[in-house]
Amino acid sequence: xxxxxxxxxxxxxxxxxxxxxxxxxxxxxxxxxxxxxxxxxxxxxxxxxxxxxxxxxxxxxxxxxxxxxxxxxxxxxxxxxxxxxxxxxxxxxxxxxxxxxxxxxxxxxxxxxxxxxxxxxxxxxxxxxxxxxxxxxxxxxxxxxxxxxxxxxxxxxxxxxxxxxxxxxxxxxxxxxxxxxxxxxxxxxxxxxxxxxxxxxxxxxxxxxxxxxxxxxxxxxxxxxxxxxxxxxxxxxxxxxxxxxxxxxxxxxxxxxxxxxxxxxxxxxxxxxxxxxxxxxxxxxxxxxxxxxxxxxxxxxxxxxxxxxxx
Ligand SMILES: [Zn+2]
Numbered sequence: 001x002x003x004x005x006x007x008x009x010x011x012x013x014x015x016x017x018x019x020x021x022x023x024x025x026x027x028x029x030x031x032x033x034x035x036x037x038x039x040x041x042x043x044x045x046x047x048x049x050x051x052x053x054x055x056x057x058x059x060x061x062x063x064x065x066x067x068x069x070x071x072x073x074x075x076x077x078x079x080x081x082x083x084x085x086x087x088x089x090x091x092x093x094x095x096x097x098x099x100x101x102x103x104x105x106x107x108x109x110x111x112x113x114x115x116x117x118x119x120x121x122x123x124x125x126x127x128x129x130x131x132x133x134x135x136x137x138x139x140x141x142x143x144x145x146x147x148x149x150x151x152x153x154x155x156x157x158x159x160x161x162x163x164x165x166x167x168x169x170x171x172x173x174x175x176x177x178x179x180x181x182x183x184x185x186x187x188x189x190x191x192x193x194x195x196x197x198x199x200x201x202x203x204x205x206x207x208x209x210x211x212x213x214x215x216x217x218x219x220x221x222x223x224x225x226x227x228x229x230x231x232x233x234x235x236x237x238x239x240x241x242x243x244x245x246x247x248x249x250x251x252x253x254x255x256x257x258x259x260x261x262x263x264x265x266x267x268x269x270x271x272x273x274x275x276x277x278x279x280x281x282x283x284x285x286x287x288x289x290x291x292x293x294x295x296x297x298x299x300x301x302x303x304x305x306x307x308x309x310x311x
Pocket of ligand 1: 020021022023024025059060062063064
């Protein structure tokens, strides 16, 4: 186990990443130190999209493996070059599917070109085995990455987000990739370019939009329970992202989010969560102003992210 990974894990733990964002189990410092049951998760996983780096946090190995293993493989397979196995004259060959619909079969030294051509001319039948990647699994992998990106962005406030009733459905979907708990949450955009990051979508229905390469995943604010009922009815939309600040998070605890408790007497408690999500505000102190955006809200507290310190 490498020293630098251990240091990175302990640093995240000290910044408050002391529970698994997926199952919410508590880590002990010893678990984090040992790195056997707790693991450092790159978001998205390097095996899926090494060129994108949106977040970093600790998850438990069980959640990472059970939830991640199969789903991340499917996501990697779907963006990589698709392959199939073709048996020709008793030897397995690899066939590659091109983006233009072509199929290329790579020859093998054991079979001469001549006998290869002969086999084709003789009308020999070839056995092709192809296991198409499961789109459903791949989508769960992108959902997991999007969720862990927002979680990493929010730091300690990420746990308040995680416990929100709308996000319970997201975490359940990540843990049970074979079940249809939510739907139409991931979409492929035409425009693969443009920066990867988290956008606070405020145009129509307020939500988070996480762009990772050609995938965009929508996540509701923490208590927007009807969000996925709407995506179920109306589909995933056209990939339009709306307006709002675009964040480029790095790792858990790097950005400054804080949760402020609201007392009962001030009357604010009647407001609805979705009303405040995405609102801008600022705190003035010592002649300086610190702009923030509201990331979470309920009767007792408001969570804000200070935008001037964002990396
Ligand atoms: Zn877990």
